[in-house]
Amino acid sequence: MPKELACKKCKAITYGKICAVCKSTELSPDWSGIILVFEPLNSKIAAALNINVAHKYAQKVA
Secondary structure: OOOOEEEOOOOEEEOOOOOOOOOOOOEEOOEEEEEEEOOHHHOHHHHHOOOOOOEEEEEEEO
């Protein structure tokens, strides 16, 4: 199974070499915690974290 990487810009978790959310190539294998956002428009947590796209995100990216 491929290793999950987290985007350093938007914290989205991806398997590829390019972030699926912001299209950045600045990815890190060093991340922790998971935030799952299903309905970003109805989520207070997504609003507080400036998340506009339903996706899997890391809490902390190093």
